[in-house]
Amino acid sequence: MTPSGTGAVIRTEGLRKAYGDIEAVAGLDLAVPAGEIFGFLGPNGAGKSTTISMLCTLSRPTSGRAEVAGHDIVREPAAVRRSIGLVFQETTLDRELTVEENLRFQADLFDMPRRTARDRIGHLLELVDLADRRNAMVRTLSGGMQRRLEIARGLLHSPRVLFLDEPTTGLDPQTRGAIWEYLLRLPREDGVTIFLTTHHLAEAEHCGRLAIMDNGKLLVEDTPALLKAVIASDLVEIRTGDDTAAAQAIRTRFGLDATASAAGLRFRVADGAAFVPRLCSELTVPIHSVTVTPPTLDDVFLHYTGRPIRDAGGPGPTLSAGPRR
Ligand SMILES: Nc1ncnc2c1ncn2[C@@H]1O[C@H](COP(=O)(O)OP(=O)(O)OP(=O)(O)O)[C@@H](O)[C@H]1O
Numbered sequence: 001m002t003p004s005g006t007g008a009v010i011r012t013e014g015l016r017k018a019y020g021d022i023e024a025v026a027g028l029d030l031a032v033p034a035g036e037i038f039g040f041l042g043p044n045g046a047g048k049s050t051t052i053s054m055l056c057t058l059s060r061p062t063s064g065r066a067e068v069a070g071h072d073i074v075r076e077p078a079a080v081r082r083s084i085g086l087v088f089q090e091t092t093l094d095r096e097l098t099v100e101e102n103l104r105f106q107a108d109l110f111d112m113p114r115r116t117a118r119d120r121i122g123h124l125l126e127l128v129d130l131a132d133r134r135n136a137m138v139r140t141l142s143g144g145m146q147r148r149l150e151i152a153r154g155l156l157h158s159p160r161v162l163f164l165d166e167p168t169t170g171l172d173p174q175t176r177g178a179i180w181e182y183l184l185r186l187p188r189e190d191g192v193t194i195f196l197t198t199h200h201l202a203e204a205e206h207c208g209r210l211a212i213m214d215n216g217k218l219l220v221e222d223t224p225a226l227l228k229a230v231i232a233s234d235l236v237e238i239r240t241g242d243d244t245a246a247a248q249a250i251r252t253r254f255g256l257d258a259t260a261s262a263a264g265l266r267f268r269v270a271d272g273a274a275f276v277p278r279l280c281s282e283l284t285v286p287i288h289s290v291t292v293t294p295p296t297l298d299d300v301f302l303h304y305t306g307r308p309i310r311d312a313g314g315p316g317p318t319l320s321a322g323p324r325r
Pocket residue numbers: 019022023024025042043044045046047048049050051199315316317318319324325
């Protein structure tokens with residue numbers, strides 16, 4: 001494996017982790033380019049947290065190799081740890097300290113010179129929009145503010161990679177959107193590469209690149225747009241005056257198989273928007289409503305696994321703060 005200089009800041013080769021008979025990560029080959037927001041999407045138990053655990057040196061691989069920022073995760077764990085920031089799903093902030101004290105405490109742990117720490121704290125508080133709260137006790141901050149502070153703390157020692165395990169779990173949709181505003185700025189304004197896990201499809205859409213994982217295996221990896229382009233068809237749902245007659249007509253006239261659903265009839269067709277006017281003019285059965293939905297990442301998951309991601313397991317346990325061996 002070639003270390004740094006190849007543009008990849010994370011590189012894995014046959015990375016594997018078994019817990020007894022359970023193959024949590026079953027041979028992962030991955031290259032994450034520097035400056036990306038790289039998402040790891042998969043249902044509960046897919047192996048996302050186990051992968052992050054190994055890359056952050058909290059858990060030792062059963063076999064295979066990985067490098068983070070040019071350092072081998074098994075042979076150079078200390079160098080890897082200096083190169084990364086880590087934000088856990090559960091808060092690890094001290095609620096009885098102020099915003100600034102939490103950051104100072106972290107700076108001391110990293111032996112940062114006082115002046116460097118002061119400058120860096122100022123920069124990061126501006127970046128996550130908490131400069132006016134620097135003297136507030138953490139317990140008085142909202143959930144979204146606390147998450148932003150965790151992100152600032154993870155970035156304090158200027159890591160090359162920031163790992164985030166399910167960064168917006170437990171936050172309401174509005175706060176989730178706000179957190180993403182900050183995350184999207186980080187590669188550009190702080191030069192950091194972000195590696196995050198998620199099982200939220202909407203969240204995965206924000207990532208520059210996305211790896212979809214299931215049962216410990218990488219199914220596919222690409223940009224969200226190119227992943228969806230593979231599906232090459234839109235979902236059309238129609239409500240009609242007579243679904244049986246409409247399904248029959250759609251089959252004979254257009255050669256499409258429409259199935260009944262709670263939303264009426266549904267079928268897939270390339271370029272749904274262009275198809276709808278034809279459908280309306282050529283179908284003699286009354287049409288009450290038509291909905292066209294472009295391919296989603298759920299469709300991509302279904303394409304590769306045969307089942308929708310929302311049926312494959314909801315939110316569940318995530319990376320714990322302690323080592324998992
Ligand atoms: N410490 C452990 N001991 C035994 N089995 C484990 C351990 N940690 C994880 N596993 C198993 O490994 C598999 C992958 O788990 P992992 O937590 O990596 O999945 P995940 O994709 O992160 O899921 P989630 O979204 O629920 O966090 C699961 O079958 C899980 O039960």
